[in-house]
Amino acid sequence: MESVLLKVLWYFVHLLVDLFESIYYFGFEFRENFLNFIKNITKDQPVSTKENELQLIESSLQDLEKIPKHIIVILNINNEKDVDLSQLTNLIYWSLSSGVNFISFYDYKGIVKHQLASSLHHVIREKLNISDNENIVWGPNYQNNSEGIKFPHRNGYRRHIVINLYSSDDGYGKFNELLTSELCKKTNNVDDEETLNSRNITIDNVDRKLSKLFGNVPDPELAIYFGNVTCTAGVLPWHIRLTEFIQIAYKLHHLSLDKYLKVLYKYARCEQRFGK
Numbered sequence: 001m002e003s004v005l006l007k008v009l010w011y012f013v014h015l016l017v018d019l020f021e022s023i024y025y026f027g028f029e030f031r032e033n034f035l036n037f038i039k040n041i042t043k044d045q046p047v048s049t050k051e052n053e054l055q056l057i058e059s060s061l062q063d064l065e066k067i068p069k070h071i072i073v074i075l076n077i078n079n080e081k082d083v084d085l086s087q088l089t090n091l092i093y094w095s096l097s098s099g100v101n102f103i104s105f106y107d108y109k110g111i112v113k114h115q116l117a118s119s120l121h122h123v124i125r126e127k128l129n130i131s132d133n134e135n136i137v138w139g140p141n142y143q144n145n146s147e148g149i150k151f152p153h154r155n156g157y158r159r160h161i162v163i164n165l166y167s168s169d170d171g172y173g174k175f176n177e178l179l180t181s182e183l184c185k186k187t188n189n190v191d192d193e194e195t196l197n198s199r200n201i202t203i204d205n206v207d208r209k210l211s212k213l214f215g216n217v218p219d220p221e222l223a224i225y226f227g228n229v230t231c232t233a234g235v236l237p238w239h240i241r242l243t244e245f246i247q248i249a250y251k252l253h254h255l256s257l258d259k260y261l262k263v264l265y266k267y268a269r270c271e272q273r274f275g276k
Helices: 002-041 049-060 085-098 117-128 173-183 203-213 257-269
Strands: 070-074 104-106 134-136 161-166 222-226 242-251
Touching: 049 070, 049 085, 049 257, 070 085, 085 104, 085 117, 085 161, 085 203, 117 134, 134 222, 242 257
Parallel strands: 070 104, 070 222, 104 161, 134 161, 222 242
Antiparallel strands: none
């Protein structure tokens, strides 16, 4: 009888926690939607354009001591309806304007990578009015090759940003594939430095192989995620040893330039002690 009462009490406590959590998230989303509604009906604010956003970004970031070279965006999505390609394009443009060299989008199921890559490519060209030969360079996982990133040759300075699309296939699965196919195979040619055996699995060798496998893309310094739960979701386990994880918004459609700039400010204030 006592065990039955304990189980009932345990279920009741869980029910209360779930209820309060649902109320909290509903209130949070209601607040975000209400603030967005107020901004939309306010006519005193100037219409947001790429030129206005660029001026705001340059004026806001001129005093920052550091800007991440590589940002990875963790998307918590279950289907294509959860993906706002316009917001992803905004992230690309804001990062390009901020001096970020690489931006990667990761979702566990690979919805963006396998189903929406072409659509994202089209939205970028239409919304930003730029082509691949100017500012946008697609990473090797979109180009279906592993030759590394090759920027277009141009006279003078022009900002570029490399876009990569990742899924769980590029996480532990890719790492396991690397170990089994490259690092653990035997060789009869002792002079072949590119072929390793299991006794030579070192950090330097793994880094070199992974760098070649992912097209010489640097490790991300900053990972931005949505929601209130900090979870890597299996994103590139070998590459995020020194990555800072910062929440940017509750949901993708709540994203704004102001929130993006706040994340860069927060990252700039982070002091990495490297285990000290």
